[in-house]
Amino acid sequence: MSRFTGYTVCGVLLGLSMVGAAGAAPLFEPVTVVSRAAAGSEPVLGALVAVPSSATVQEVRVDAAAVAQPRLEFELLGTPVQAVRTRSEALPDGGSIWYGQLRSSSPSARLDRVEQNDPGNSVILVRSGNTLTGSIRKDGTLYRLRPLSDGRHALVEVDESRMPADHPADYNQLPAIPMPANDRLGIAAASSGTPATIRVLVVATNGAVAAYSGNMQSLVQLAVAESNQGYINSNVGITLQLAGYETTSYTESSSFSTDLAR
Structure with missing residues (x-):
């Protein structure tokens, strides 16, 4: 009798595991990893490979409609993962933003276990038509999903140690403004009450x-979504709202200070 009960329990656990896997929609599938040697024959992908912070570039085939589902599955350079939606947002242009968390990969974890606020294992995806622009973090490592100008998509593993500097070279020459300690609000005080809404206009040069x-407007939406998620993670009472996205024929000088002074 005990042996029968043991087999029954094993069968139930296996069944739950299969149901959990079956309930996840495939987000993308790998096509090929782009080597630096092959980048010359693939100009669009080659441009991504040439970026210093690109550790690995892989062409992937996406199913943008998958973001209508609450669970997603995909591979991060050979590692299968699943993500569970925590919330979603409809965009005025008909697109959407999918926010989620990666499921725990621990064999001892419950099948439905998801860390609700783990920035190091998170997913944000912006859908616009048949394109997806997103950021994925697994165990802290950043992956970027982005559409290409020829209709394909690429997954980029980012080496953040090779990212460009946050500020131009002359930034440290700017005058420092002292901030008295008693003027600094604590997180709890700053976040009390209704969150402040800040409307942002983004203007991108044609260059x-x-x-x-890729899809620059989706990249802008992703930046806003990432900022808002960061505020939520930090318990900061601010919500950014994209007021508009425009392009301009302004020719950049490649000098931050010069562009500000013009």
Whole structure:
């Protein structure tokens, strides 16, 4: 009798595992990893490979409609993962933003266990038509999902130690403004009450749009979504709202200070 009960329990656990896997929609599937040697024959992907912070670039085939589902599955350079939606947001242009968390990969964890606020294992995806622009973090490592100008998509593993500097070289020459300690609000005080809404207008130069060669407006939406999620994670009472996205024919000087002074 005890042996029968043991087999029954094993069968139930196996069944739950299969149900959990079956309930996840495939987000993308790998096509090929782009080597630096092969980048010359693939100009669009080659441009991504040439970026210093690109550790690995892989072409992937996406199913943008999958973000309508609450669970997603995909591979991060050979490692299968699943993500569970924590919330979603509809965009005025008909697109959407999918926010989620990666499921625990621990064999001893419950099948439905998801850390609700783990920035190091998170997913944010912006859908626009048949394209997806997103950021994925697994165990702290950043992966970027982005559409290409020729209709394909790429998954980029980012080496954040090789990212460009946050500020231009002359930033440290700017005058420092002292901030008295008693003027600094604690997180709890700053976050009490209704969150403040800050409307943001983003204007991109035609040169920046051409250099990106993807869906720039979705990239802007992703930046806003990442900022808002960061505020939530830090318990900061601020919500950014994209007021508009425009392009301009302004020619950049490649000098931050010069562009500000013009």
